[in-house]
């Protein structure tokens with residue numbers, strides 16, 4: 001068992017442990033449509049940075065004039081400083097305008113790329129094999145769509161805006177610094193790298209802390225998510241207290257981490273303030289002695305101060321940016337990873353059988369199968385089964401025997417490992433899967449899943465573009481019309497306008513919104529909606545996988561009635577755990593250990609006294625009435 005677990009663990013946790021490479025080619029494809037605008041944004045950002053380099057020099061000249069007037073008290077200060085001031089004002093305006101421009105352009109590119117990426121990823125995720133989803137956690141897939149795209153987008157925007165600007169400013173200001181005073185610049189260049197080195201070290205420690213903090217928050221969220229998502233189970237076991245404690249413990253952990261991070265950031269901020277201020281003081285001190293020795297003017301010293309501040313700010317920006325780039329690249333790698341993945345079973349493509357020629361005869365020829373995520377564990381072994389057109393075949397056997405697997409193979413959620421499944425003699429692999437699932441096979445499972453929208457839309461889900469009339473026709477067939485029309489239509493009916501109440505008459509009840517996953521309906525009602533949803537496509541083949549086994553006796557009767565009606569004239573595979581539901585079948589197949597162990601009619605099998613007779617006897621003992629709920 002330990003070996004088995006060790007082998008199985010890596011694929012499940014792979015997406016977050018193993019860093020996948022960033023796909024530059026794919027990134028280029030998303031960037032290409034925006035190249036022109038990106039170019040414009042870069043030009044504007046460079047322009048803004050160059051203006052920023054100019055400003056300290058002009059400020060220095062202005063200070064020089066001020067100094068002159070404080071010294072000499074003569075001449076017209078306003079007149080002399082006017083052209084310089086207007087020049088500065090113009091530059092400020094230009095700088096603001098350029099900043100506005102490149103930020104707008106960048107946000108436009110970023111949002112459009114994020115949209116394209118989300119769309120492409122979602123569409124490719126939906127196309128993946130069912131086996132892919134067996135191995136992945138939905139939460140992780142969703143977070144690739146949301147958080148990872150978000151993170152990538154912000155990094156991209158930051159790199160262009162901050163990165164470009166900071167680099168230009170560092171270079172530009174260093175040039176003007178060295179022109180102002182080579183000696184001061186050299187001194188600064190000696191002091192700066194050591195400070196930057198300390199800063200970078202602290203920064204990387206903080207990033208590590210921040211990552212741990214994020215992970216801890218994710219753990220806490222996971223606990224809350226599980227408890228709130230399964231609130232019925234929590235309530236049923238009176239586990240509120242325990243869940244509270246569990247969540248509280250995780251929260252406590254994340255508080256500790258976050259406070260440590262807070263302390264780290266505070267220390268970093270405090271130290272860097274001291275460092276920056278010391279740099280200013282040092283520059284003033286050394287620069288001041290240069291001014292005293294007439295090697296530098298006061299204005300130049302002012303320019304030097306402002307420009308060196310710009311360099312420091314830009315360098316600090318760049319070091320923050322570096323961390324962001326690393327994070328952005330790994331987020332991007334996660335986003336792109338599943339965009340290039342192609343499924344083994346395509347969604348569409350292949351031949352179709354025209355409706356009039358379709359007979360609906362299904363055969364499993366010596367099918368062997370094991371789930372891709374458990375390759376060493378055969379579920380079906382040399383399984384052979386025929387579903388004659390228009391007949392009802394029942395598949396019975398113990399739980400875990402592989403009955404649902406048979407249905408999954410028929411829907412072509414998976415391909416058999418060996419052997420083949422045919423429809424009217426044609427291998428399923430040559431047929432168009434979307435036609436097969438959308439028009440040929442109707443599938444009703446034990447746990448019907450509804451979507452959080454109206455009953456109308458839930459039924460229409462079975463057939464794209466079905467008219468309202470088709471929905472109204474399918475509902476009574478599924479015994480669903482009566483309960484639907486008994487609904488008061490929720491909040492949809494009464495509309496208030498101009499202080500009057502209008503009753504809008506929607507098709508009674510059909511516009512009732514069912515809760516998320518249909519939690520506002522009873523099991524029997526959900527199942528009948530699922531039947532209507534399957535019947536609206538008028539399928540030639542119907543699969544009923546334990547369709548009534550989760551229901552109470554009364555709902556089972558109504559649902560069974562609908563199923564009996566739906567079964568006539570169709571090829572039907574009834575999968576049943578409870579044997580009371582299969583007596584009406586034309587043919588009964590008993591499965592054990594992944595293959596067929598006996599088959600025949602109810603009477604034949606009883607007479608034979610094999611596994612079927614044994615199952616019947618055991619169920620009769622366990623449940624006195626066949627209808628009694630389990």
Ligand code: ADP
Nearest residue numbers: 134371374379398399400401402403404405406
């Ligand atoms: P039944 O419907 O007869 O109760 P199933 O077909 O659901 O049985 O399951 C047959 C076997 O296949 C079981 O041992 C089960 O654990 C395994 N199995 C079912 N679904 C999957 C899956 N998605 N991935 C891996 N193993 C599975």
Ligand code: MG
Nearest residue numbers: 403404545546
């Ligand atoms: Mg099953």
